[in-house]
Amino acid sequence: MLALGKLLELTLAGREPTEKIQLTREGARLHWLGLGALEVTPPVGADCGLDLLLSAGIHGNETAPIELLDRLLQRIASGQLIPQARILFLFGNPEAMRRGERYIEQDINRLFSGRHEQSSGPEALRANELERLAAAFFSKTGRARLHYDLHTAIRASKIEQFALYPYAEGRKHSASELARLRAAGIDAVLLQKKVGITFSSYTYAHLDAEAFTLELGKARPFGQNQEVNLDLLEQRLQQLIENNEPADTRLDGLQLFSVAREVIKHSDAFKLNLPSDVENFSELPVGYLLAEDIAGTRWLVEEQGARIIFPNPKVKNGLRAGILIVPTTL
Numbered sequence: 406m407l408a409l410g411k412l413l414e415l416t417l418a419g420r421e422p423t424e425k426i427q428l429t430r431e432g433a434r435l436h437w438l439g440l441g442a443l444e445v446t447p448p449v450g451a452d453c454g455l456d457l458l459l460s461a462g463i464h465g466n467e468t469a470p471i472e473l474l475d476r477l478l479q480r481i482a483s484g485q486l487i488p489q490a491r492i493l494f495l496f497g498n499p500e501a502m503r504r505g506e507r508y509i510e511q512d513i514n515r516l517f518s519g520r521h522e523q524s525s526g527p528e529a530l531r532a533n534e535l536e537r538l539a540a541a542f543f544s545k546t547g548r549a550r551l552h553y554d555l556h557t558a559i560r561a562s563k564i565e566q567f568a569l570y571p572y573a574e575g576r577k578h579s580a581s582e583l584a585r586l587r588a589a590g591i592d593a594v595l596l597q598k599k600v601g602i603t604f605s606s607y608t609y610a611h612l613d614a615e616a617f618t619l620e621l622g623k624a625r626p627f628g629q630n631q632e633v634n635l636d637l638l639e640q641r642l643q644q645l646i647e648n649n650e651p652a653d654t655r656l657d658g659l660q661l662f663s664v665a666r667e668v669i670k671h672s673d674a675f676k677l678n679l680p681s682d683v684e685n686f687s688e689l690p691v692g693y694l695l696a697e698d699i700a701g702t703r704w705l706v707e708e709q710g711a712r713i714i715f716p717n718p719k720v721k722n723g724l725r726a727g728i729l730i731v732p733t734t735l
């Protein structure tokens with residue numbers, strides 16, 4: 406296998422490879438662009454016109470997707486997988502990955518779409534660099550652009566594998582992208598209703614890519630991901646890379662939700678009225694007092710069929726401490 410196939414090892418060791426560009430025997434080109442960043446170009450004449458950005462490790466302790474990208478890249482570097490798509494592999498937060506932490510100083514996934522400019526520290530610098538790498542990758546015209554930002558969740562989930570589909574003014578969510586996700590084993594999709602500050606929101610709203618955050622199970626340390634079954638997603642990604650994806654337009658069984666409200670923590674007085682082990686997608690009855698905050702602020706559930714995801718009272722003030730979602734249709 407080519408040495409650049411060991412991007413994960415290089416990233417965790419903080420090492421720069423001696424050779425930055427290598428070619429596989431089949432003519433695919435691997436180009437190391439910087440820490441945790443590698444671009445794959447298909448052999449001459451084999452390019453199907455898809456630009457595929459695959460990122461993981463935006464949160465350093467979410468290791469199952471990092472291991473998945475490592476397997477895919479190793480297969481490309483050893484000639485088992487011959488790419489017909491351009492691919493950018495990104496490991497989001499290398500220092501947090503080394504420490505096995507979600508982040509070092511601040512959540513990098515709240516620093517995109519220019520937010521990093523109002524901030525400082527390692528994550529702000531890295532968010533700027535990731536935006537620059539993604540923008541350069543998606544700068545070629547006339548090509549399909551797709552970004553999957555792979556994550557795992559802090560807590561258990563009633564629906565294990567789901568996606569968040571960002572929002573941009575005047576743009577429609579794509580039914581064929583939803584069908585692609587369904588075939589990849591995704592059971593639910595949350596449609597965002599406003600522009601966000603996450604990595605997938607940036608590539609969707611600013612770089613015109615189809616983009617998703619994929620939540621793939623519960624976060625565990627490296628080597629302990631046996632319970633996270635990524636077989637369907639892995640198979641689908643390989644098919645995308647090799648350009649032999651079966652045409653699949655069915656949405657059968659895919660549950661759709663839309664974001665009703667983001668619960669924002671305003672102060673240290675914020676109190677979330679949920680058990681600490683509550684699962685994502687737990688239903689909340691109308692009238693339930695979900696949270697309380699400074700100056701008598703109360704978050705009462707008003708929506709029929711509401712469910713909670715990502716409840717987290719420990720986030721910094723000003724950030725989202727949970728999302729209330731409701732069932733929807735396209």
Ligand SMILES: O=C(O)CCC(=O)N[C@@H](CCC(=O)O)C(=O)O
Nearest residue numbers: 514556558559560569603618715
């Ligand atoms: O489990 C949790 O509470 C968080 C899991 C996670 O990291 N989710 C992403 C979702 C990104 C998005 O909204 O597209 C995040 O919170 O950054």
Ligand SMILES: [Zn+2]
Nearest residue numbers: 464467556557
């Ligand atoms: Zn995450």
